[in-house]
Amino acid sequence: MSQVDVYLVRAFSISGQGGNLAGVVLHADALTDLQKQSIAKQVGVSETAFVSQSDKADFQLAFFTPTVEVDFCGHATLSVFWLLRHLQHISAGSYQQETKAGILAVEVLLNGDVLMSQSLPIWSAEFSAEDIAPMLGLQPQLIAQSGLPIQAVSTGLVDVMIPVPYGVLDCLEVDSDAITRFCQQHQCVGFHVFEMNPPEAIYTASCRNFAPAVGIPEESATGSSNGALACYLNRHFGYQQAIFEQGRAVKMPSRIMTQLIVDNGELTQVKVGGEGAFSKLISICMD
Template structure:
């Protein structure tokens, strides 16, 4: 039996409040995948990152939800690099992380804010509002009002992006079982539902993310989905910079900054960033 310390960090917090809890295990090289899954399940937060040595990058990170491993996790990446900086294991500057989604860049600012690069967008299937609306507890016409497509996109993980009118986001009635079945059938992780905010609002869009198929009924900040949504907003509105809100319905509001770089009209870099704050350490026996 071994005791493993798990640091909990609130990623994408707002002035030390809200955010999304990520577990971070440092020096995890000797842990098996079975042990990592046991730890992630015991911790019970949406994702736990395990930081190991790498032969091709500064660190190798693996990510586990309470029930499975996923290729990438934005908020757990932020939590891991924020923690490494907070513990003075790394200084400010640029780093590379090895993940199952590829080798990705991470920048750590002097104030500890983390800006991470994600994979370039992969545009996948579009879906009909009539096939999606009932799982959100709304009428299909509400989705159709936006004249925007429902589309699966990946910048590391595949999510389905669903537009709803302003004022509808907090009124959803989610059928988690149906969403889980849909996601398993269509090889995606979850639903990322968003509403565009008025031009004078502090946030470009407000979002909710549901991923019951991987053990996350709803989470308050989803970095990977935010990168993909930034690409969606660039494609349909031309936005290169977006500030996204998530977690409001959970009373755990998060602030997620995104940045898109283009060359000849094509996306060449996707970046997502924000702040972190230490929550606590818990110890798990494995």
């Protein structure tokens, strides 16, 4: 029986605290998908990233939740590149990662922060407040009063953007079983619920993300869904930069920064970033 070292890194942390733990396995070329899934299940965090060599990019990354492989994971990507820089395997600069969501650019800043390029948004189905609100323990009119649509958007993974009024985000009563059935039926990963903050606030919006269909009841920081939210807010309010807060409800406050590049009125690039922090190194037994 062999052992595999797994680094646990806090992605989107705030001054080294909070954030979202991701597992990172380096030199994963020899591992099978079954072994990767087993390791991710034993690690038990929302996603574990496996780093291998690539003939198309600087690195190949594969992402596994405790129950399933996913095409992309923003916070695990940040964790990988923050760790590579922390271990002095790479220096500050621009890199490319090969993922099942495509070849995506990553920038490692001099201070160690990581800025990831995501896929341009794919706009999918809109849903009614009457369908969505009961799964969050809300009255439909609370969602409808925002005047914003409930819409599935992807910049790597499909999440449903759900606006709620300011002050409501901490009062949700989530039906995880219903959300799981809905996401399986509509081929989406999870619900990204957000409330816009007052203009003077540090954060543009505060968010909660529920993805029980892929084994994550609530996630404290999500790069892909906040990339999608940045595009959503650009479409409806014209924002090109936004800072999101997430994880408050699970006592892991996180800060996610987003930047959109618009050329002649057309969105050309989606970037999501933040800081990382080392948590610990663990060893997983592998058959």
